[in-house]
Amino acid sequence: xxxxxxxxxxxxxxxxxxxxxxxxxxxxxxxxxxxxxxxxxxxxxxxxxxxxxxxxxxxxxxxxxxxxxxxxxxxxxxxxxxxxxxxxxxxxxxxxxxxxxxxx
Amino acid sequence: xxxxxxxxxxxxxxxxxxxxxxxxxxxxxxxxxxxxxxxxxxxxxxxxxxxxxxxxxxxxxxxxxxxxxxxxxxxxxxxxxxxxxxxxxxxxxxxxxxxxxxxxxxxxxxxxxxxxxxxxxxxxxxxxxxxxxxxxxxxxxxxxxxxxxxxxxxxxxxxxxxxxxxxxxxxxxxxxxxxxxxxxxxxxxxxxxxxxxxxxxxxxxxxxxxxxxxxxxxxxxxxxxxxxxxxxxxxxxxxxxxxxxxxxxxxxxxxxxxxxxxxxxxxxxxxxxxxxxxxxxxxxxxxxxxxxxxxxxxxxxxxxxxxxxxxxxxxxxxxxxxxxxxxxxxxxxxxxxxxxxxx
Numbered sequence: 001x002x003x004x005x006x007x008x009x010x011x012x013x014x015x016x017x018x019x020x021x022x023x024x025x026x027x028x029x030x031x032x033x034x035x036x037x038x039x040x041x042x043x044x045x046x047x048x049x050x051x052x053x054x055x056x057x058x059x060x061x062x063x064x065x066x067x068x069x070x071x072x073x074x075x076x077x078x079x080x081x082x083x084x085x086x087x088x089x090x091x092x093x094x095x096x097x098x099x100x101x102x103x104x
Numbered sequence: 105x106x107x108x109x110x111x112x113x114x115x116x117x118x119x120x121x122x123x124x125x126x127x128x129x130x131x132x133x134x135x136x137x138x139x140x141x142x143x144x145x146x147x148x149x150x151x152x153x154x155x156x157x158x159x160x161x162x163x164x165x166x167x168x169x170x171x172x173x174x175x176x177x178x179x180x181x182x183x184x185x186x187x188x189x190x191x192x193x194x195x196x197x198x199x200x201x202x203x204x205x206x207x208x209x210x211x212x213x214x215x216x217x218x219x220x221x222x223x224x225x226x227x228x229x230x231x232x233x234x235x236x237x238x239x240x241x242x243x244x245x246x247x248x249x250x251x252x253x254x255x256x257x258x259x260x261x262x263x264x265x266x267x268x269x270x271x272x273x274x275x276x277x278x279x280x281x282x283x284x285x286x287x288x289x290x291x292x293x294x295x296x297x298x299x300x301x302x303x304x305x306x307x308x309x310x311x312x313x314x315x316x317x318x319x320x321x322x323x324x325x326x327x328x329x330x331x332x333x334x335x336x337x338x339x340x341x342x343x344x345x346x347x348x349x350x351x352x353x354x355x356x357x358x359x360x361x362x363x364x365x366x367x368x369x370x371x372x373x374x375x376x377x378x379x380x381x382x383x384x385x386x387x388x389x390x391x392x393x394x395x396x397x398x399x400x401x402x403x404x405x406x407x408x409x410x411x412x413x414x415x416x417x418x419x420x421x422x423x424x425x426x427x428x429x430x431x432x433x434x435x436x437x438x439x440x441x442x443x444x445x446x447x
Contacts (some may be wrong), residue, residue, distance in 0.1 A: 037226055037358055039403075042155040046357065053181050068295035071267040072355035076290050076319065079336075103357050104231040 001093040005049075008099050009011045017088045018056045023049070023097070024084035032099055040084035050079040051086075055095040056086040059086060075101050111213040112138045112187075113423045115207050116221045117194045117363070120148020122393030122408030123223035124177035129416035131184025132440055135423055138215055139365050140207075142228045149225055154354065163406055165436050174407075183445040189213055191382055193228055197366045197389075201293040205388060206277035219419045222375060222384070222391040226358035234265075238323055246330035247350045249354070249367050251278070263345060266353035267291070267322055272300040274351060279313055286345055288335060316345065323350070363395075369389040379419035382411045388422050390415045 005013045017026040024047045027034050038044035042065050043081050049057065056079050062070075066085045070076050080100065086092075107186030114130050116123045119141035123140035127137045145151055150159075160166045168176070192209035199222065200206055231249035232237035233239065237246055251257070251274055251392035262282045264275050264276045265376055267289040275287045287304065296303045308315045321342055322334035332344040360373050369376055369385035384391050391417050401407070420429050434440045 038153045041154050041157050043157070044357070045355070059420070067291075067293075068267075071290065071295055072232065072318075074232075074354065101235045103235060104353075 001089070001090065003027070003088075003092075004094065004096045005032060008097040008101065009033075019089055021085050021088045023086040023088060023095075024082075026088060027097070027099070029085055032045075033102060034083070034099060035102070036084060042066055042082060042085055045052055045069045045082060046102070047081045047083040048073040048076075050077060050098045050100060051081050051082060052079060052096040052098070055092055055097075056081075058091050073100065074103065109206075109216055110134050110138060110187075111216045112220045113217060114138075114419055115140065115215045115217045116203075116223055117141075117207075117446070118148060118222065118393070118395075119143070119146040119188060120223060120310065120393065121173060121177055121191070121340040121366045121405050122225075122412055123221075124149070124174070124181055124408050126221055126223060126392065126415065127181040127184055127186040128177075129412045130419060131181065131186075132434070133416055133420045133429065134443060134444060136421060137184065138187045138189065138193055138217070140189040140213075140342065142149070142193045142230075144191050146188060146293075149172070150174050152229055159405070161404065161406065164351065169440040173198055183443065189215075190193060192360060194218050194224075195362045197229060203388070206434070210323070218422045221415060221419070222363060222389065222395055223393045223403070223412075224360075224363060225394045227360040227363070227373075227395070229356040230359050230361070232354040232357045234320060234354060235447060236320060236323055237300045241322065241328055242325065242330050242350070245328040246325065246348060247352070249352060251351070254281050257282050257349060260349045261347045262346040262349045263288060264351045266355075267294045267296070268353060268355060269296045269300065270353040271351075272304050272352060274353070275313060276307065279307055284314075284347075285312075286316060287348060287446050288316045288318050288320065288333075288345070290317065290319050292317055315446060320352075341389060355434055380414065382415045383418060390419065 001017050003015045024036050033048050035046040037046045066082050113135040114137045116126050116139045119139045130137050151174050156169035191209050196208040196209045198206045204218045205220050254309050257278050257438050260282050261284045263286045265288045279285050307313045318335040318337040321336040324332040330348050332346045335345050336342040375384050375391040377396045378390050379398045382390050382392050392411040396404045432440050
């Protein structure tokens with residue numbers, strides 16, 4: 001199963017995943033410039049991505065924690081998610097995501 | 105500004121879990137430790153990022169929160185009377201003629217020691233800088249990431265951005281001082297003390313501040329003079345909010361900082377070390393915990409604990425070149441038990 005990721009420079013990456021991986025783990029298997037500073041415990045917002053439709057609608061709703069953590073991200077938009085909070089399933093095969101801008 | 109120079113056995117940069125355990129391992133060998141940390145409290149990421157989150161992979165502690173782990177490590181280190189210099193960033197490292205190191209902090213504090221241990225994790229916690237084009241030009245004149253003196257902002261037209269306690273506290277505290285205050289946050293909800301949220305809404309209702317649900321789109325001004333901030337929201341589109349000062353409060357991020365200029369070999373912002381002593385490319389400078397790299401490295405707290413123990417044994421030889429180090433156990437050695445203040 002695959003995720004199609006676009007990095008900040010517009011480069012395309014096809015990354016394979018297994019059920020149960022978090023999206024952050026999948027995205028950091030290559031260097032896409034995602035820092036994931038806190039290691040995936042929803043405490044830093046440095047794994048911020050935009051998830052495209054129709055995959056966005058297939059995701060479970062954001063937790064309050066994730067929504068609050070997005071307050072410390074920039075350019076939050078429709079589709080904004082913290083990738084460490086997304087658990088991959090077969091339904092998400094082919095998912096398209098774009099890496100959000102990073103902090104200086 | 106410079107206080108009297110502190111002379112000690114070991115200076116540890118970073119008071120996270122691994123830095124705290126280093127106090128213990130060094131202390132068992134009779135070595136005295138001073139620690140510096142940029143945060144205003146010990147604990148590093150455990151205290152700053154996830155004090156409430158449970159950790160499950162600390163040996164012997166099936167579950168412990170970040171905050172509890174820090175408390176326990178502080179208790180364990182207590183017999184060795186560590187000295188903490190909090191709110192200090194390691195800025196400069198100079199080699200002295202006798203082979204010792206002189207570490208200077210950004211506050212002008214000087215620490216002299218034969219051994220320096222870098223336990224800086226992901227680096228220093230510093231305010232996140234929003235990736236707004238041209239923001240650099242305004243830093244220090246119109247854009248500030250922290251409030252050092254409230255007087256700086258007297259009579260200014262402030263735009264404060266963010267949804268946490270810092271944004272709300274400074275909105276409330278600077279309102280009487282500033283000429284005007286506009287608070288900007290991406291949504292109506294805040295992750296802050298409910299009391300502050302209430303106070304902010306009361307000020308907005310009284311017309312003393314403005315609160316806008318929006319995100320920053322850009323800056324307007326000339327050279328280092330800010331005249332307004334472009335805001336945007338899905339509902340209201342894009343507009344300019346006039347102001348002369350922007351205070352972005354988007355939390356903290358980690359940066360290697362001045363350590364990058366210490367003259368150590370670096371590999372992808374990590375410090376390569378050997379796996380016998382965890383010493384860097386420069387003798388007497390060690391790196392332990394998340395900041396180091398070696399073949400097979402796992403960024404786990406428990407790896408840092410192991411690294412601290414091996415580092416301490418080599419550090420002993422640098423501090424006491426003429427003394428022999430006997431390997432001892434805390435269960436049986438009366439010397440260790442005296443140092444632990446249990447015998």
